[in-house]
Amino acid sequence: MPRDFLKGAQDEYDVVVIGSGLAGMTSANILGRAGHRVLLLEQHYKLGGLATWFLRPGGHTFDISLHGFPHGMVKSCRRYWNRDIADRIVQLKNIRFDNPQFSLTTTFDREDFTRLLVERFGQPSETVQEFFDTARGMNFYDDQTTTTGQLFDRFFPGRNDIVRLLMEPITYANGSTLEDPAITYGIVFSNFMSKGVYIYEGGTDDLVKRMTRELESNGVDIRINCPVEKIDLVDGRVSAVHVGGRKIRTRAIVSNANLKTTVLKMLGEEKLDRDFIQRAKDVRLNNSSTQVYMALKEGEEIDESSGDLFFTSTAEDFRTELLLSRDITSRTFSFYYPRTRPWKTKERYAIVSSTNANWSDWADLNEADYLASKQDLVETTIDALERYIPGVRDKIDHAEAATPKTFHHYTQHEMGASFGTKFEGLGVSRELPQQVGGMFHAGSVGIIMSGWLGAINYGVIVSNEVDQLLTSEASPV
Ligand SMILES: Cc1cc2nc3c(=O)[nH]c(=O)nc-3n(C[C@H](O)[C@H](O)[C@H](O)COP(=O)(O)OP(=O)(O)OC[C@H]3O[C@@H](n4cnc5c(N)ncnc54)[C@H](O)[C@@H]3O)c2cc1C
Numbered sequence: 001m002p003r004d005f006l007k008g009a010q011d012e013y014d015v016v017v018i019g020s021g022l023a024g025m026t027s028a029n030i031l032g033r034a035g036h037r038v039l040l041l042e043q044h045y046k047l048g049g050l051a052t053w054f055l056r057p058g059g060h061t062f063d064i065s066l067h068g069f070p071h072g073m074v075k076s077c078r079r080y081w082n083r084d085i086a087d088r089i090v091q092l093k094n095i096r097f098d099n100p101q102f103s104l105t106t107t108f109d110r111e112d113f114t115r116l117l118v119e120r121f122g123q124p125s126e127t128v129q130e131f132f133d134t135a136r137g138m139n140f141y142d143d144q145t146t147t148t149g150q151l152f153d154r155f156f157p158g159r160n161d162i163v164r165l166l167m168e169p170i171t172y173a174n175g176s177t178l179e180d181p182a183i184t185y186g187i188v189f190s191n192f193m194s195k196g197v198y199i200y201e202g203g204t205d206d207l208v209k210r211m212t213r214e215l216e217s218n219g220v221d222i223r224i225n226c227p228v229e230k231i232d233l234v235d236g237r238v239s240a241v242h243v244g245g246r247k248i249r250t251r252a253i254v255s256n257a258n259l260k261t262t263v264l265k266m267l268g269e270e271k272l273d274r275d276f277i278q279r280a281k282d283v284r285l286n287n288s289s290t291q292v293y294m295a296l297k298e299g300e301e302i303d304e305s306s307g308d309l310f311f312t313s314t315a316e317d318f319r320t321e322l323l324l325s326r327d328i329t330s331r332t333f334s335f336y337y338p339r340t341r342p343w344k345t346k347e348r349y350a351i352v353s354s355t356n357a358n359w360s361d362w363a364d365l366n367e368a369d370y371l372a373s374k375q376d377l378v379e380t381t382i383d384a385l386e387r388y389i390p391g392v393r394d395k396i397d398h399a400e401a402a403t404p405k406t407f408h409h410y411t412q413h414e415m416g417a418s419f420g421t422k423f424e425g426l427g428v429s430r431e432l433p434q435q436v437g438g439m440f441h442a443g444s445v446g447i448i449m450s451g452w453l454g455a456i457n458y459g460v461i462v463s464n465e466v467d468q469l470l471t472s473e474a475s476p477v
Helices: 022-033 072-080 110-120 125-137 148-155 160-174 182-195 203-217 259-271 274-282 320-324 367-386 404-411 424-435 451-472
Strands: 012-018 038-041 053-056 060-063 089-092 095-099 102-106 197-200 221-223 228-234 237-243 246-255 288-296 309-313 330-336 350-357 396-402 439-441
Touching: 012 022, 012 451, 022 038, 022 072, 022 203, 022 246, 022 451, 053 203, 060 203, 060 288, 060 350, 072 089, 072 197, 072 451, 095 160, 102 110, 102 160, 110 125, 110 160, 110 182, 125 148, 125 182, 148 160, 148 182, 160 182, 160 309, 160 320, 160 350, 160 451, 182 451, 197 203, 203 221, 228 246, 228 259, 246 451, 259 274, 259 424, 259 439, 274 424, 288 367, 288 404, 320 350, 330 367, 350 367, 367 396, 424 439, 439 451
Parallel strands: 012 038, 012 246, 038 221, 095 309, 246 439
Antiparallel strands: 053 060, 089 197, 095 102, 228 237, 237 246, 288 350, 288 396, 309 330, 330 350
């Protein structure tokens, strides 16, 4: 008989959270802590969504999306998780760039970027201050027609090198491009500039373990290997989820699954306004990624001067399409020293190379071509790394690649989207509760609500709305 992953789950809950990405887990935690009966359902065998890791023989652990986030994570984790988690967030001080236009090292904050823009790139300090203030002042209600490209043209016309310095890390952090609304850039860039780039010391496995413990202590019922197939409505309001051959009743649902999948598949077109459905269909997904994971043999080391996060590119200038091309010119290397997991007895060094990628370059390859293309990705990435760490090929114990298909496989995100949807997804996500009573979405959307901090903060916003709904209603299910 197949194992019953829902064993012990109740027949009804106040809230069902579909998906255990950072937004889903944060919503579940806040709602559990508020005293609601919460069921967290995850289709994968691990919690965390894209905040995940994997192990390989030889004592190697690889992190998928632990490369850097803004300082705001400290506050969000302290308030909505616990101090134990927040206190493990530490700064990455050694951010490097190398491309045909410039090579430099920075702490990636406003003070250091101001210095670089004035001294190295020759900009008047008033222009630089005004640029930072304009980016900082941007908010959701601003003009959404100005693009990031136009913002740069206003302050630094004709300076493709400056655009590269300012844009390349943000494209890496949330997939946004020069063509996206400038507010998506301004908000995320300013978040980083406030105090630099941070990381969780202990590794993603340690973080998710501590989050799981906190969820359990707040009474959240957690079930893995439980894909939700369908959502039932009664009189325009959510009534139940279908999962593992069972129908579990609920007063509210928070879906952390991909926005389009939530609306178009789990809810279904027939239950919603035509206009809303059309807007959901028109939402563009963000791009996907490829990664190459490399671990060093026992006893081999990387010098700390290699940096923490290293943005490299061989392209002569900065262009959006080059960042996504299968013909890779840009790679961001994350270096993981033993201090990433201080609790480990075996000292290990790992390097993860990440590049933004298009689903279409990988999805339709036949099996043989797919495997060959993956292997080519590994080999060319090691070649690229050799340029910075000569002899690294011989030090590598294990190397493998992930593609947009890998990200799709583990999270069910359509087209392997790494950063949810483009800007218009935010409006559709926010409107969902008006379309269907008790139905909410929390997860990477609209560029702004993506990445570790964006996802956690969106989980907070949505859980407050769910809490208000549940507490304002007297009648139980
Ligand atoms: C390669 C890569 C590198 C990244 N690097 C960084 C970085 O350095 N810094 C940063 O801040 N961000 C980074 N990100 C982005 C960041 O990881 C994500 O934005 C964030 O983790 C997404 O969280 P989420 O809550 O939106 O949900 P997700 O992590 O997308 O999780 C959604 C969850 O829902 C589950 N699910 C889907 N369908 C169902 C269903 N039907 N039933 C049950 N469960 C379901 C999935 O299995 C998954 O667990 C990176 C992403 C990628 C891919």
